[in-house]
Amino acid sequence: MKKLEEENLKLKNEIEELKNKISIEIERNRRNDKMLFQQSRMASMGEMIGNIAHQWRQPLMELSSITMELQAKLEIFGKISNQEILEAINKSNDITKYMSQTIDDFRNFFAKDKKRVQFKITEQISSAINIINSSLKQHNIKLEIIVMKNSFITGFKNEYSQVIINILSNAKDELVNRDIKEPKITLRIAEKDNNSVVEIEDNAGGVGIEPIQKIFEPFYTKNKVNGTGVGLFMSKLIIENNMNGRLFVKNGEKGAKFIIVVPKSLDN
Template identity: 45%
Template structure:
């Protein structure tokens, strides 16, 4: 079956195929095992995150009120009911640590450096050696954060028994599969090598016979590939040696045959040319359809960019909401603490309680109105409508006002009222908000000592001229022509999408029939927006 010694060509092809297939199998096994191992870790991560969120939610009040007894009692009972978790550590930001195990707990103001390194702003997980348990564990660290305040971290240490069992099972499965595939590759390599070398060996034997003046031998190779053609050529060569005279007599017949073959080839070429002509004609017929399809694709891309711009604006709005809610939330917390303090001092009467409730309701009503303002801001306009430019400008300024105050950015406003235009007011407000956010980011990034933004709206004939300027030292003249290009940004990677100004330009110039451009001034840069006004006598 195997002719390793006799057939050197067979041996070369066989080993080349065998080692090639084996190498692919090894790479596949290594990558597959790594992916499966990572999947098992991700399952543990998902389970740990779910448990951490449950524990954090259940102990929120205890953390806020510093009810240590409840924290210890709840987590001790949780450990006893969960066989996978072996250790829980509650690390407060005030350097207070509760180390809870199934059979005991302890309180300390220090934590092992191994755990402390895992205390970050996002959740962290890894397989580590636990100094508390003196063994390897799957350790998960979850940041306990609510109401915008970092209260500490929750450490969960999981038993690796089930994880090790899965890994062992995974390696066994891959080992069995590897052995089976190696055996299969051995069989395939032998079959393919034999399939390729047998015809060549037969040709080699025929050539040896011809060199011994044996012209009666024929090559018997039944294949329709190049080797079969070579075998036929050998047989033709032997026949030509035996009947050379006959070939001379039949040369005219062969010539006529070749002419017929060439004629047939020309006929086939003409048929293929006709097919190509038909394809070209069909392509011309479908050209209009393809153009429409490409236009639709372009429209879909623009809608996608608009959606991305809204998502980026929503991300900016989340930060604005956070700044706008921080003060009422602090006030609400003080009211609640005053109620608790008055109750402890037996001074909680109906008048004080009613006043506290009214103050709390006022704060919650104000926060609810903030939600409505932000939600209405992102409602898209389906139809064009008449709107006042000063209303949209003030709406955008109100939405970002708390962010400006948070970064000590002063805003100077000079706006003419009752200048009316036609278009999509929410989209226009979003375009203005993009320009304001861009100016804010420039001031923060360049760390301007006394940052300021100036917003003006004036009438110039039949146009409303909006100018938004800052004192952020301007933009490099070489990149000003590019700032409205899609995905172009001068910010650090991960801090800008490069679509905000592009979407502003598209909204102003395509949807509103206006014009927007930027230019450097003495202190920084100013964006000029020209909007056509609706005049009653026009």
């Protein structure tokens, strides 16, 4: 009897020790996930600053050309008509409104989502494209958008935009690094089996690793200049953990194809 009690006590102590180890590992994993998320956030902020520079460069040049034109007319003709001044003011106002909208887009992108909301797929994709479009244009990358079905989904909309930007940025980097002639990204929006399906495909030649899903592992940065290796990892976490969806990749005819599958909102 005494031996049985000793065995029970020993087993109880081992169970408690195992519980403590599990708790420690859970806490360690939680801290690691938090660190990865923060690193992804900082990397995104760095990319966003670069995108702001691209986004503002053209309108700043347009503002400069407007003032230079007015200055040239004053120096050559000695006067400017009221009509010309009004036209210059109107053009300048349009440009500054565009730049102000850019600030709102970036601020909304970094705003922390408080709760899940219902949103239309194209709205967040448009927001993402507004942020990265200037960078694509700088590298002469054509972006083709095909909308077959525009669904409502429920989730954290800013995080969804972040996923779109991460995938587009990854495609842009591959197209630039591989010096692809006539670079192109095709974005398709559709529905299948009561899910929203977004496909993002490039013509950069595809993912050359096996197994291909390894690209979603944290800190995987093969052949990517200045990459942190957390963008695609965090994108998969956002879609699969926060939105009950799936994110996977496969090689298409000319390049990589990322597929985002998220359940449609039940009331639509």
